Amino acid sequence: MKTMYPLKEMALVVMLLIFSTASLGSEKNSWVSLFNGENTDGWVPKIRYHELGENYANTFRVENGLLTVSYDGYKDFENSFGHLFYKTPYSHYRLRLHYRFVGDQVHDGQGWAFKNSGIMIHGQKPESMLKDQDFPVSVEVQLLGGADGNRERSTANMCSPGTHVEMHGKVKKRHCINSESKTFHGEQWVKVELEVLGNDVIKHYVNDELVMQYQRAQLDKKDRYSSALLKSAENNALLSSGYISLQSESHPVQFKDIEILVLEQN
Numbered sequence: 001m002k003t004m005y006p007l008k009e010m011a012l013v014v015m016l017l018i019f020s021t022a023s024l025g026s027e028k029n030s031w032v033s034l035f036n037g038e039n040t041d042g043w044v045p046k047i048r049y050h051e052l053g054e055n056y057a058n059t060f061r062v063e064n065g066l067l068t069v070s071y072d073g074y075k076d077f078e079n080s081f082g083h084l085f086y087k088t089p090y091s092h093y094r095l096r097l098h099y100r101f102v103g104d105q106v107h108d109g110q111g112w113a114f115k116n117s118g119i120m121i122h123g124q125k126p127e128s129m130l131k132d133q134d135f136p137v138s139v140e141v142q143l144l145g146g147a148d149g150n151r152e153r154s155t156a157n158m159c160s161p162g163t164h165v166e167m168h169g170k171v172k173k174r175h176c177i178n179s180e181s182k183t184f185h186g187e188q189w190v191k192v193e194l195e196v197l198g199n200d201v202i203k204h205y206v207n208d209e210l211v212m213q214y215q216r217a218q219l220d221k222k223d224r225y226s227s228a229l230l231k232s233a234e235n236n237a238l239l240s241s242g243y244i245s246l247q248s249e250s251h252p253v254q255f256k257d258i259e260i261l262v263l264e265q266n
Contacts, residue, residue: 029261030261031096031259031260031261032259032260032261032262033257033258033259034086034244034258034259034260035067035255035256035258037062037065037066037256038062038065039062040055040060040061040062040067040084042086042087043060043084043085043086043087044084044085044087044126045059045060045082045083045084045085046082046083046084046085046126046129046136046245047059047080047081047082047083047248048079048080048081048082048131048132048133048134049078049080049131049132050080050131051131052126052127052129056073056080056082057071057072057073057074058070058073059071059073059082059248060082060084060246060248063254065256066254066255066256067084067246067254067255067256067258068252068253068254068255069082069084069117069246069247069248069252069253069254070252071106071248071250071252074106074107075107076106076107076108077106077107077108077109077250078108079110079134081134081135081247081248081249081250082247082248083120083123083126083135083136083245083246083247083248084245084246084247084248085123085126085136085243085244085245086243086244086245088243089125089241089242089243090196090241090242090244090260090262091196091198091240091241091265092196092197092198092262092263092264092265093196093260093261093262093263094193094194094195094196094260094261094263095119095121095193095194095196095244095258095259095260095261096191096192096193096194096257096258096259097119097191097192097255097256097257097258097259098189098190098191098192098255098256098257099117099143099189099190099192099253099254099255100145100187100188100189100190100253100254101115101117101145101187101251101252101253102187102252102253102254103252104252105250105251105252106250106251106252109249109250109251110250113249113250113251114147114251115144115145115146115147115251116142116143116144116145116249116250116251117142117143117246117247117248117249117251117253118140118141118142118143118159118246118247118249119140119141119143119192119194119244119245119246119247120135120136120138120139120140120141120161120243120244120245120246120247121138121139121140121141121194121196121202121242121244122138122139122163122196122217122239122240122241122242122243123136123137123138123242123243123244123245124136124137124138124225124229124242124243125243126243126245128229130225133225135161135162136161136162136243136245137161137162137163137219137223137225137226137229138161138162138163138242138243138245139158139159139160139163139165139202139217139239140158140159140160140161140247141156141157141158141192141194141204142155142156142157142158142159142176143155143156143190143192143247143253144157145184145185145186145251146183146184146185146186151183152183153183154178154179154180154181154182154183154211155179155181155183155184155190155192155206156179156181156192156204156205156206156211156212157176157177157178157179157212158176158177158179158204158212158214159175159176159177160172160175160176160220161175162219162220162223162225162226162229163217163218163219163220163223163226163239164217164218164219164220165202165214165215165216165217165218166214166215166216166218167214167215171216171218172214173220177212177214179204179206179211179212180211180212181206181209181211181212182206189256190206190207191205191206191207191208192204192205192206193205193208197263198240198241198265199215199216199217199238199239199240200215200216201213201214201215202214202215202217216238217238217239218237218238218239219237219238219239221237
């Protein structure tokens with residue numbers, strides 16, 4: 001049966017619909033924090049040689065409201081690379097955070113890992129990693145701090161564990177490609193923001209300046225771990241989504257203001 005509403009009630013219904021739609025749009029286009037500043041709820045560690053979920057030596061912890069990667073419980077690092085995965089995979093989004101390196105590198109950490117960490121994007125499921133696997137198949141936004149001396153050492157570079165990307169229409173098989181960022185010395189905070197559009201463009205920003213972009217992230221068919229994933233991905237080598245993780249690579253590092261803005265897919 002058709003219901004007839006008086007004009008005043010119809011106007012009220014229209015206003016409520018407009019308000020509801022605006023609220024939904026506002027929520028969808030809002031930045032959401034992935035880190036509450038109190039604990040690592042929503043995140044799961046995977047440290048090499050240890051089971052998923054085991055936070056060996058309390059590597060990932062919260063100190064003074066900061067997400068901290070610490071090695072004070074390690075005697076030797078022994079290439080025990082670790083990653084702290086966020087629980088939800090994403091495809092189209094902007095991600096931003098601040099990071100800084102603090103203290104000294106753990107004993108027997110690799111020379112190249114000095115003031116070195118990373119944000120892994122389009123990563124494999126943490127459950128699919130092997131116990132002794134060092135890095136998840138992913139695209140790494142490499143975070144670096146300045147070394148001693150005046151040598152330039154850019155940050156927000158692109159590294160590719162088990163993957164390749166395209167730049168200027170060509171597949172790049174080099175493991176790491178430097179960005180155009182400045183070098184950041186000492187223990188200063190650095191802001192990094194990413195724009196990730198599925199299998200289309202990925203952009204890196206440092207302190208609000210665009211320093212790198214590429215596209216068409218894809219599995220490396222010759223990589224041991226990627227080839228195993230490829231078999232279960234129905235031969236689709238292109239990466240359009242995946243997990244975000246933060247790295248422990250032997251130098252203490254802290255993160256704060258970790259936020260994501262989910263974007264609509266066209």
